[in-house]
Amino acid sequence: MITLKLNGQDHQLDVTEDMPLLWAIRDVAGYNGTKFGCGMGLCGACTIHIDGAPARSCITPIGAVKGQAVSTIDNLHTDPIGQVVQQAWLDSAVAQCGYCQGGQIMSATALLKTNPNPSDEQIEEAMVGNICRCGTYNRIKTAIRQASTQLQGAKA
Amino acid sequence: MNRLPADFVLDNLSRRGFLKGVGATGALVIAASWGLPAAFAADAAKKYGGDAMPHGLIDDPKVYVSIATDGTVTVICNRSEMGQGVRTSLSLVVADELDADWAHVRVQQAPADEVRYGNQDTDGSRSMRHWFEPMRRCGASVRAMLEQAAAEQWKVPLGECRAQLHKVVHQPSGRTLGYGELAAAAGALAVPARDTLRLKQPSEFRYIGKEGVKAIDGADIVNGRAVYGADVHFDGMLYATIARPTVYGGKVKSFDASAALKVPGVIRVLEIESRPLPSEFQPLGGVAVVASNTWAAIKGREALAIVWDDGVNAGYNSIDYRKELEAAARQPGKVVRNTGTLEQAMSEADSTLDAAYYLPHLAQSPMEPMVAVARFDKGQCEAWAPSQAPQVTRERVAERLGLPFDNVTINVTLLGGGFGRKSKPDFVVEAAILAKEFPGKAVRVQWTREDDIHNSYFHTVSAEYLKAGLNKDGLPSAWLHRTVAPSITALFAPGMNHEAAFELGMGFTNMAYAIPNVRLENPEAAAHTRVGWYRSVSNIPHGFAIQSFVDELAHKAGQDPLQYQLKLLGPDRQIDPKTLSDEWNYGESPERYPIDTARLRGVLETAAKAAGWGRTLPKGRGLGLAVHYSFVTYVAAVIEVEVKDDGTLIVHKADIAVDCGPQINPERIRSQFEGACVMGLGNAVLGEISFKDGKVQQDNFHMYEVARMSLAPKVVAVHLVTPQGEVPLGGVGEPGVPPIAPALCNAIFAATGKRIRNLPVRYQLQGWQEAKA
Numbered sequence: 001m002i003t004l005k006l007n008g009q010d011h012q013l014d015v016t017e018d019m020p021l022l023w024a025i026r027d028v029a030g031y032n033g034t035k036f037g038c039g040m041g042l043c044g045a046c047t048i049h050i051d052g053a054p055a056r057s058c059i060t061p062i063g064a065v066k067g068q069a070v071s072t073i074d075n076l077h078t079d080p081i082g083q084v085v086q087q088a089w090l091d092s093a094v095a096q097c098g099y100c101q102g103g104q105i106m107s108a109t110a111l112l113k114t115n116p117n118p119s120d121e122q123i124e125e126a127m128v129g130n131i132c133r134c135g136t137y138n139r140i141k142t143a144i145r146q147a148s149t150q151l152q153g154a155k156a
Numbered sequence: 157m158n159r160l161p162a163d164f165v166l167d168n169l170s171r172r173g174f175l176k177g178v179g180a181t182g183a184l185v186i187a188a189s190w191g192l193p194a195a196f197a198a199d200a201a202k203k204y205g206g207d208a209m210p211h212g213l214i215d216d217p218k219v220y221v222s223i224a225t226d227g228t229v230t231v232i233c234n235r236s237e238m239g240q241g242v243r244t245s246l247s248l249v250v251a252d253e254l255d256a257d258w259a260h261v262r263v264q265q266a267p268a269d270e271v272r273y274g275n276q277d278t279d280g281s282r283s284m285r286h287w288f289e290p291m292r293r294c295g296a297s298v299r300a301m302l303e304q305a306a307a308e309q310w311k312v313p314l315g316e317c318r319a320q321l322h323k324v325v326h327q328p329s330g331r332t333l334g335y336g337e338l339a340a341a342a343g344a345l346a347v348p349a350r351d352t353l354r355l356k357q358p359s360e361f362r363y364i365g366k367e368g369v370k371a372i373d374g375a376d377i378v379n380g381r382a383v384y385g386a387d388v389h390f391d392g393m394l395y396a397t398i399a400r401p402t403v404y405g406g407k408v409k410s411f412d413a414s415a416a417l418k419v420p421g422v423i424r425v426l427e428i429e430s431r432p433l434p435s436e437f438q439p440l441g442g443v444a445v446v447a448s449n450t451w452a453a454i455k456g457r458e459a460l461a462i463v464w465d466d467g468v469n470a471g472y473n474s475i476d477y478r479k480e481l482e483a484a485a486r487q488p489g490k491v492v493r494n495t496g497t498l499e500q501a502m503s504e505a506d507s508t509l510d511a512a513y514y515l516p517h518l519a520q521s522p523m524e525p526m527v528a529v530a531r532f533d534k535g536q537c538e539a540w541a542p543s544q545a546p547q548v549t550r551e552r553v554a555e556r557l558g559l560p561f562d563n564v565t566i567n568v569t570l571l572g573g574g575f576g577r578k579s580k581p582d583f584v585v586e587a588a589i590l591a592k593e594f595p596g597k598a599v600r601v602q603w604t605r606e607d608d609i610h611n612s613y614f615h616t617v618s619a620e621y622l623k624a625g626l627n628k629d630g631l632p633s634a635w636l637h638r639t640v641a642p643s644i645t646a647l648f649a650p651g652m653n654h655e656a657a658f659e660l661g662m663g664f665t666n667m668a669y670a671i672p673n674v675r676l677e678n679p680e681a682a683a684h685t686r687v688g689w690y691r692s693v694s695n696i697p698h699g700f701a702i703q704s705f706v707d708e709l710a711h712k713a714g715q716d717p718l719q720y721q722l723k724l725l726g727p728d729r730q731i732d733p734k735t736l737s738d739e740w741n742y743g744e745s746p747e748r749y750p751i752d753t754a755r756l757r758g759v760l761e762t763a764a765k766a767a768g769w770g771r772t773l774p775k776g777r778g779l780g781l782a783v784h785y786s787f788v789t790y791v792a793a794v795i796e797v798e799v800k801d802d803g804t805l806i807v808h809k810a811d812i813a814v815d816c817g818p819q820i821n822p823e824r825i826r827s828q829f830e831g832a833c834v835m836g837l838g839n840a841v842l843g844e845i846s847f848k849d850g851k852v853q854q855d856n857f858h859m860y861e862v863a864r865m866s867l868a869p870k871v872v873a874v875h876l877v878t879p880q881g882e883v884p885l886g887g888v889g890e891p892g893v894p895p896i897a898p899a900l901c902n903a904i905f906a907a908t909g910k911r912i913r914n915l916p917v918r919y920q921l922q923g924w925q926e927a928k929a
Contacts, residue, residue: 023451032387033380038605042857073380086378096239098377099523099572135834137868
């Protein structure tokens with residue numbers, strides 16, 4: 001049994017230590033928002049937060065995050081910055097198929113937490129690891145800029 | 157725990173006790189007040205459009221619409237949602253005619269049942285263009301029934317009752333009854349006859365053609381709650397991966413499962429039979445590892461020792477095959493269109509120009525790799541899958557398991573992208589085969605990204621050759637074009653070495669330029685892998701070759717490419733595609749859907765104007781133009797690029813002009829063309845699947861690269877052109893792709909003087925400055 005701190009709760013999971021967090025979260029803990037896209041950390045569909053930092057759950061073994069707080073898109077609505085990002089995504093009608101968007105939103109939220117006012121170059125740098133096959137990149141940029149503006153306004 | 161949302165299982169009111177759907181198949185569909193030229197009535201004998209699709213169109217509102225007593229309107233969506241927004245767009249059509257409040261409209265996904273729901277193949281950019289009219293009639297019928305129910309309850313003349321935003325108003329008295337209050341009485345009424353329906357005038361539309369309609373699945377998507385294929389979960393479910401033959405036609409010679417069975421969590425290892433070629437939609441066979449979780453299934457598969465018989469395609473090498481295609485393109489081939497006297501015109505020409513182009517295989521690689529869940533119990537099989545082709549899936553599962561069709565249920569989840577790959581049900585059949593081995597248990601088959609890239613149904617690979625004989629004015633009097641590419645039809649029968657009518661009709665035979673002498677040829681090409689539909693299909697190579705060549709001709713003539721394009725189009729005219737030897741015309745009536753060169757001109761001029769065509773650009777920058785008609789929609793693109801001294805490519809802006817006829821959901825139309833632009837850039841700059849010894853050489857996204865944010869244009873502007881007069885709907889999902897690659901390469905030429913004739917562009921720009929010097 002491995003204890004996983006996931007979305008604010010301790011989960012006792014009967015898995016091997018080498019199991020990537022992605023599969024532990026999906027198949028065993030039962031949260032579906034985190035998606036499988038490549039299994040090699042190349043596409044970002046599986047992006048989660050580990051102690052607030054973005055990570056690719058498909059290449060992070062569960063044994064490597066003992067004691068750390070893992071959170072997923074399923075729980076992002078409880079995060080004040082996450083909420084702003086999610087709303088910006090809706091306002092810009094970003095999603096097409098939507099499959100990658102949970103990972104995109106997790107990457108964007110992590111960016112805005114460390115850099116509330118990113119430049120276009122910084123947005124691109126933070127998001128280049130997240131593939132969207134539908135090609136929604138321009139709207140993703142728009143949504144991040146909107147969320148950034150709103151967060152700036154809230155602070156001021 | 158069953159983690160399906162409650163509304164996933166279809167239990168629509170309309171399933172109980174109502175009329176069976178009255179098929180529009182074979183009947184003359186009434187001409188609606190909007191979007192249908194009267195000429196449509198003339199060719200009722202031959203079926204076109206949705207009527208020509210398997211199981212045709214159904215417009216019985218009792219099949220598609222239900223209203224609960226609390227007023228909630230539920231619309232059944234019979235088409236698969238893969239990002240094009242069809243669940244929203246079809247439902248808003250019903251809601252508009254019904255005059256429903258969008259806040260009280262829900263959508264349920266139809267399971268595979270074409271007898272009930274009409275055609276469900278979500279491909280060919282057909283959903284809105286085929287289903288707009290039937291869905292309008294569904295909405296209008298229910299509106300009429302609600303008005304009649306209210307009139308009967310109030311005992312007033314029907315003409316005094318008017319449906320208005322989720323309630324019926326008695327106009328003289330101002331009394332109202334909500335749709336929920338009227339639902340039971342309205343549901344008991346007969347569906348009005350089609351010819352009695354009053355459809356809204358466009359000025360009355362509440363949602364159709366309007367901005368700001370909230371996407372049905374938007375909130376679920378941003379909260380991670382949307383249910384895709386891999387999100388269907390049952391307690392005690394088994395998880396499987398499959399080691400498939402990596403060469404098309406290969407099969408298992410022998411295998412040793414002992415190490416795999418020692419992996420914790422692995423339950424069983426079993427072989428799946430490989431059927432003889434061609435594979436059609438059948439699984440490729442191989443060895444399946446069934447486990448208690450996905451990770452154990454992946455590790456178990458890695459531990460398998462398999463000896464393969466690679467079969468007849470073990471010699472498929474892309475380098476050699478390319479040479480074969482290019483050689484064939486230089487030789488005469490099957491003539492598919494011949495107008496005028498080509499040889500004579502060519503020999504009398506003032507000058508000639510020829511060029512050859514090459515485009516490699518691509519893989520659709522939707523972000524959600526293939527996945528399906530199936531459960532077999534007591535002679536029944538039920539599956540859940542992200543399928544573009546639910547009915548075909550149901551048929552193939554029934555065939556493969558030897559079950560009656562009625563014993564198979566296919567539920568359609570959201571698709572994490574499709575792009576044509578999920579029109580093939582091989583992955584669902586795999587889940588069904590394995591489920592039969594574990595009666596009563598749900599089994600999920602999960603493809604990895606490597607599986608997806610190795611065993612796609614690949615976009616074709618093609619060599620294109622063009623030669624023009626030019627007059628003194630630089631315009632062509634003679635046009636020879638050969639296309640050589642393995643055909644999708646090779647999936648279905650041996651010896652299919654020519655492109656089929658539907659492939660040739662994608663921007664090849666229906667080339668509409670005003671050129672007096674034209675010969676189009678299609679030399680043979682044998683398929684050595686599974687070739688399948690990829691968003692825009694054969695329009696990709698045909699459009700790239702023609703639009704690149706026209707740009708080359710313009711430069712040879714020393715003329716502005718836009719002005720040259722406009723001259724080539726000739727006078728505005730409507731062309732019957734049959735006169736271009738195109739009998740297919742995307743399945744649409746040639747009278748209703750002629751090729752309209754004024755609309756080609758319209759999108760060209762719109763895109764050029766928006767892009768500031770003709771302006772002076774800084775060094776290293778260029779504008780490129782392309783126009784392409786596909787899926788009965790007209791699209792032009794102008795792309796502005798910058799090529800740095802080191803060959804780095806930056807796409808600054810893309811202006812896309814679109815004439816797709818009447819626009820139902822303009823916001824989703826723009827999003828489709830934005831996405832198609834990005835995908836088109838990925839195809840052109842990065843996309844290549846290659847084979848060696850019959851095996852795909854790329855494994856994952858580090859080798860098969862697709863567009864990332866860095867390649868997306870800094871600005872994508874989609875300009876929707878409103879057509880003149882009444883024209884029917886065009887396609888939206890696919891026609892945005894074909895003009896992108898040629899517009900890009902024409903822009904690169906304008907920026908650098910380097911002509912890209914072979915895709916992908918990838919490293920070809922390195923050293924362009926030195927080469928120029």
